[in-house]
Amino acid sequence: MNHAEILGSHHIFVMKNQKKDDAIHMLRPEPMDYVQFVFPEETAYTAIKQLGNIGMTHFLDLNPRVKVNKREFSQDIIRCSELRRILRFFKAQLDARDLVPNPAETEENYRFTDLEDKFHTIERTLKDLIQTQTQMDQHKCELIEMRHVLTLGESFLLSAMNDAKQGMEMIEKNPAAARAMGMEASQIHGLSFLAGIIAQSKIEVFHRMLFVALRGNFVFEYRPVSEPVIDPVTNLREEKLVFFVFFTGDHARNRIMRICTSYGASLYPYPTTHEEHTQTLADIDNRLDTLVTVQARSDEQMEKELDIIQRNIVQWNVFVSRETGIYHSLNMFVVDSHAHCLVGEGWVPTRRLGIVNEALENATRVTRSAVPAISHVLPTSRTPPSLVETNKFTLAQQKIVSSYGVPSYGEVNPGLATLFTFPFLFALMFGDFGHGIIFTIISVFMCIFHKPLENMARTSDIGRYFHLGRFFLVNMGVMATYVGLLYNEVFSLSVNFFKSGYTVDSVTGSVTRTHTYVFGVDPIWRQCDNYLIFTNSMKMKMSVIVGVLHMILGIIFSLFNFIHKRQWLDVWCTFLPKLLLLLSLFGYMDFMIIYKWMDPTGNKPMLISTMINMFLGAFQPIADDTRLYIGQEAVQGVLFIVTIVCVVWMMIPKAAIEIAQIQKKKKATKGFKKSLIRSDSLHPSTSELLEINPDDLHMSNVERSDSDPSSYTPTQRLQKTVVEMQPVSLNEEEEEEEEMGAGEVIVHALIETIEFVLGAISNTASYLRLWALSLAHGELGEVFYQYLMILIPKLIPVFGSIIGIAAWIGVTLALIVMMEGLSAFLHCLRLHWVEFQNKFYQAEGYVFSPLSFKIIDESARLFIQPE
Amino acid sequence: MWDDPSNMGDGLTLGIGTLVFVALALIAIPGVKFTKQKQIYLVYSLGSIFCMWLMWFIVFIAQMNPLIEPQLKKAE
Numbered sequence: 001m002n003h004a005e006i007l008g009s010h011h012i013f014v015m016k017n018q019k020k021d022d023a024i025h026m027l028r029p030e031p032m033d034y035v036q037f038v039f040p041e042e043t044a045y046t047a048i049k050q051l052g053n054i055g056m057t058h059f060l061d062l063n064p065r066v067k068v069n070k071r072e073f074s075q076d077i078i079r080c081s082e083l084r085r086i087l088r089f090f091k092a093q094l095d096a097r098d099l100v101p102n103p104a105e106t107e108e109n110y111r112f113t114d115l116e117d118k119f120h121t122i123e124r125t126l127k128d129l130i131q132t133q134t135q136m137d138q139h140k141c142e143l144i145e146m147r148h149v150l151t152l153g154e155s156f157l158l159s160a161m162n163d164a165k166q167g168m169e170m171i172e173k174n175p176a177a178a179r180a181m182g183m184e185a186s187q188i189h190g191l192s193f194l195a196g197i198i199a200q201s202k203i204e205v206f207h208r209m210l211f212v213a214l215r216g217n218f219v220f221e222y223r224p225v226s227e228p229v230i231d232p233v234t235n236l237r238e239e240k241l242v243f244f245v246f247f248t249g250d251h252a253r254n255r256i257m258r259i260c261t262s263y264g265a266s267l268y269p270y271p272t273t274h275e276e277h278t279q280t281l282a283d284i285d286n287r288l289d290t291l292v293t294v295q296a297r298s299d300e301q302m303e304k305e306l307d308i309i310q311r312n313i314v315q316w317n318v319f320v321s322r323e324t325g326i327y328h329s330l331n332m333f334v335v336d337s338h339a340h341c342l343v344g345e346g347w348v349p350t351r352r353l354g355i356v357n358e359a360l361e362n363a364t365r366v367t368r369s370a371v372p373a374i375s376h377v378l379p380t381s382r383t384p385p386s387l388v389e390t391n392k393f394t395l396a397q398q399k400i401v402s403s404y405g406v407p408s409y410g411e412v413n414p415g416l417a418t419l420f421t422f423p424f425l426f427a428l429m430f431g432d433f434g435h436g437i438i439f440t441i442i443s444v445f446m447c448i449f450h451k452p453l454e455n456m457a458r459t460s461d462i463g464r465y466f467h468l469g470r471f472f473l474v475n476m477g478v479m480a481t482y483v484g485l486l487y488n489e490v491f492s493l494s495v496n497f498f499k500s501g502y503t504v505d506s507v508t509g510s511v512t513r514t515h516t517y518v519f520g521v522d523p524i525w526r527q528c529d530n531y532l533i534f535t536n537s538m539k540m541k542m543s544v545i546v547g548v549l550h551m552i553l554g555i556i557f558s559l560f561n562f563i564h565k566r567q568w569l570d571v572w573c574t575f576l577p578k579l580l581l582l583l584s585l586f587g588y589m590d591f592m593i594i595y596k597w598m599d600p601t602g603n604k605p606m607l608i609s610t611m612i613n614m615f616l617g618a619f620q621p622i623a624d625d626t627r628l629y630i631g632q633e634a635v636q637g638v639l640f641i642v643t644i645v646c647v648v649w650m651m652i653p654k655a656a657i658e659i660a661q662i663q664k665k666k667k668a669t670k671g672f673k674k675s676l677i678r679s680d681s682l683h684p685s686t687s688e689l690l691e692i693n694p695d696d697l698h699m700s701n702v703e704r705s706d707s708d709p710s711s712y713t714p715t716q717r718l719q720k721t722v723v724e725m726q727p728v729s730l731n732e733e734e735e736e737e738e739e740m741g742a743g744e745v746i747v748h749a750l751i752e753t754i755e756f757v758l759g760a761i762s763n764t765a766s767y768l769r770l771w772a773l774s775l776a777h778g779e780l781g782e783v784f785y786q787y788l789m790i791l792i793p794k795l796i797p798v799f800g801s802i803i804g805i806a807a808w809i810g811v812t813l814a815l816i817v818m819m820e821g822l823s824a825f826l827h828c829l830r831l832h833w834v835e836f837q838n839k840f841y842q843a844e845g846y847v848f849s850p851l852s853f854k855i856i857d858e859s860a861r862l863f864i865q866p867e
Numbered sequence: 868m869w870d871d872p873s874n875m876g877d878g879l880t881l882g883i884g885t886l887v888f889v890a891l892a893l894i895a896i897p898g899v900k901f902t903k904q905k906q907i908y909l910v911y912s913l914g915s916i917f918c919m920w921l922m923w924f925i926v927f928i929a930q931m932n933p934l935i936e937p938q939l940k941k942a943e
Contacts, residue, residue: 022903023903023904023905023906024904024906024907025906026906026907026910027906391904393907394907416906416907416910417910417914419907419910419911419914420910420911420914420915420918421914421918423915424915424918424922428922479915479918482919482922483922486922486923486926487926501930502937504939509939511936511937511939513933513936515876515877515880516876516877516880516927516930516931517930518880518884518927519884519923520923520926521926521930522930522937524937524939525937527937527939527940528937528938528939528940529938529939529940530935530937530938531937533935534933534935534937537929537934538925538926538929538930541925541929542922542925542926542929545921545925546921549921594928597928597929597931597932598928598931598932599932600931600932604934
């Protein structure tokens, strides 16, 4: 990783010696040192910031018993959370309008308080804008509805008024006739009306309700509105009707108004005179115009704010996430108010100690502090976290290994070997030249066009896996192509690059053999009936050979582990018998396979029976027709004895020695216990040393009161703290003596032996899946070729070839490349995780999780929660 | 068994083939100085070359002394 890029601008100066040691060591997790940091109060924030830039410090929480909300920097964290809430609100606003963050690439220097003010201002503005916009929208809808009411109402209200006037005239002129028509003056004079607008869907029920409520004593008229209207309350676009209700009396009026509210009908005041009508209409139009202008302006302002957000939100999120990380780490420190310093502890990879110290120096220099921020290494017996550095090529592979289990500190990391064994085993199962080429081409495209792939990776999990693993897939594809060439399968057909070793006499049809085909399986086999018999035999034996070699590699890794931990007993009593057992059983079988292949003249006995007879008929003479080589009885006899001896060797010596050790320890501690006052005198717990009261954040150091503390200079005070303090963290992980009784030891040894011996057989057989999958792959390809490319064109005259080819391409891509690829990947994974790793891998480590701005930035940029 | 004439050609091919892979490995080794990640490069390149050689070797010797003869499919 290029540190110069991570350490951006502003206070941080470029560290010059970064590039000295960037080599990745994958064999074991990085050696770690336990470091104690002592920061003066004014430097603490900057120091942590520098450390975060490097990302190589895994802090330990020194205040585990203190509640999160009562720590020193909890207020700052609360403020950060508030900012994050506002950022989420901003992001939601962008998302609601389908706007994408458009970050300017400049690195900016933010101050926390400035950002807080800015955020609050923008949030308030946005909320106000949103509120006014909603109000304006509602108002606009109402105005539009009112305009509809006025325009439509005009037509039939006038006619109704005319009718009323005519009625009045008639009553005056001819009361008798009017009475006959049932019109009374009082009726007409007392007539009032209400105008409103209602959704078309509700008109029937509304009418009925009115009828019931007014007992039929009303006139109800309605006209549909020409276009759908947006309802101001529900914001839906609906078909509406303008209605008029004519009634008498105030009681009826109240009833009508109540019914209107319950059916969502809006009532609007209707002007009585013609002049009022025109005036109101003009008024409405004016208001609508103003509203539109105001809305436009408010939209503009909204856009401006959103633009600011769009351009800055990513950097803001990165900054706030970093601040949160810094304060969380600061909270893990112990505050010593007496010496005005913060003390913290953490893990740092040994070869990064230099840059960590440089970072602290920088922090001291930047804050111009008189007291330096210092760190020093403490000896400790606790287990460090495991860090395996990766680059983009090895990342995928290491992630796969770590998902099984994180390598324990100090043990061999399978990821290194997996780099070349995984593609190889995958290729053995996927071996087909054509499919391998397709696979390689697809993955090469993924590598070239990794930017669009990255964009896809932001949203989907599968995209992320393909993005991470693109180099790895190229690897697998290339190997698959090579092995496919060796299997001589190109889309399940054979190629003849070199001269075939068999010549067919065209007359007699007999086959004569001249030489061995130079590279791969002879092409003649594809045209043979007994093709499968030959390839099955070859592939099965190949699987077993590869399997035994893979397992031997695993056992050798276990040797590395034992040597690294100086467990000599295990070297002699676990590693050696295991290796010898595997070699004498299946190593011998591999030898016989190879011998049988390479021996031109001798017998070709069945190897299975030979193996069985090695045990059942040991030390008995071998019949001539089942003999593979001269001296076979002797060799097999020796190996048989070795096997038995190994089984016993695995079980007994180690158990015996361990039992003896336990007895010795018991005898030793019996006498010692009486003279022991305190059992744990080496590591006084921190609470004794510092009188930590969990509810009180600031502690006093009583032990240091030998001389007047105020006479010390700050540096001296710090130095005293450093020298006299033991590891501050509460020593909760004391090394446990596994008090195993003799019985447990015996059972343990028995189980291990049985597991290994049976496992040797079952694991070797498990490698036969290499054969099984490649057989399935070949057969699948051949079947689809036979049916789609040969049979269908034969059956269907013209379109058969087109259909066949199209179907064949589809099947090849979807079924054989994708599905078989996944299947082969899965089985390869299983072979690694079970058969290979159970020879040596403990996987009891925990991940090194540093305060790293690189990691924080990544998730901040994508607005996803950090893992 | 090694002086069987029909096997001389095969033996030669075996030798030359193995030499090809050894040459590949010898070419790969000096490439170490072009990269910072020496451990990964060496393990990966030499491991892959060994696997490729192993595969070729197995397929070759499986056909050197065939246990069965190819029986051509009857022409339709």
